[in-house]
Amino acid sequence: MVRAPDLSGLDRPERVRALKAALATLDGGASPVTAADLRSASVPGTTPGGRHRSLPAAGKTGAAGVTAHSVVPVPGVLADCLPGGGLPRRAITAAADCPAFIIELLAAATGGGSHVAVVGWPELLLTGVAEAGGDLDSIVVVPDPGDRPFAVTGMLVEGMDMVVHRSAENVQINATQARPLLARVRRGTAALLVVGARFPAPAVRIGADVTAYHGVGAGSGRIRGFDVSLEIATKGTPPREVLLRVGRNPGTDDVPVGALRVPRIPDLRVVRTG
Known part of the structure; x- marks a missing residue:
């Protein structure tokens, strides 16, 4: 050990x-x-x-x-x-x-x-x-x-x-x-x-899937946020599902923001777009 x-x-x-x-x-x-030593790592x-503030x-x-x-x-x-x-x-x-x-x-x-x-x-x-x-x-x-x-x-x-x-x-x-x-x-x-x-x-068990991106509409725009669907299970309680919204979401922008729905795909990853 x-x-x-x-x-x-x-x-x-x-x-x-x-x-x-x-x-x-x-x-x-x-x-x-x-x-902090990895700020410039290219991975x-x-x-x-785009910057965002967590909940x-x-x-x-x-x-x-x-x-x-x-x-x-x-x-x-x-x-x-x-x-x-x-x-x-x-x-x-x-x-x-x-x-x-x-x-x-x-x-x-x-x-x-x-x-x-x-x-x-x-x-x-x-x-x-x-x-x-x-x-x-x-x-x-x-x-x-x-x-x-x-x-x-x-x-x-x-x-x-x-x-x-x-x-x-x-x-x-x-x-x-x-x-x-x-x-x-x-x-x-x-x-x-x-x-x-x-x-x-x-x-605790936590399942998580990215289910939508916000800011992209009609083939244009920039991803400003995304939704993560969570399923939380703790001992002795049934699972609960909640939605974690990250970034700039509909209702917080000066102009309407489209939501791009994505299917639940195994091993889905969110990648940096800029």
Whole structure:
């Protein structure tokens, strides 16, 4: 097992620095960087062009015993569907492989003051976080976690506010394999968001599909926003469907904006348009 440094007595920025230093010493070099260092990276995008502001983040008091301190902030429409109004800390959330949605989560979390790590997702265009009102300086990125990706994630969950772990393939994790990571999640401080890997009995499941683009009409125009259809399921409650609207939507522009509907296509991606 990869051991985390002693984080007792450290504030959040100090914890982040200690974790980055520890990751850099791993065999194979996990090579952590800050997302702000990737501003000019030319990689496949995840958000439409043009600046936009995310929906307000929320982390309110919810179910009995659940407070803002036990969750990580999320966009407001999603907060209304989650106990405590955010992603639960010390628990696993399974999310769909929808980069546009992940960018919005990162923007809401860092915009609310959280420190986040992204593991195993080198093509995720994190500059979209800044466009959505988030803070790139609050994101640590481990593009290639090597041959022990969950060991790297296990270290990070002990000191970050949220960790996004993406597996390139749809990996099935059984209960025995999940036990060491889950133990670290429970004694840590982070909400762990897994994409691709299938864990047994996650606390929350979130499905996400981009279903419409706004700003394009009659073959012309510029994408100014998009809709993400979400399905949220938590333990003991039936799934709920909500619509996350991102960017400049109909009703906020000086001129009418057309909506381009798109079918639900597996592995749909949103790419930067300018």
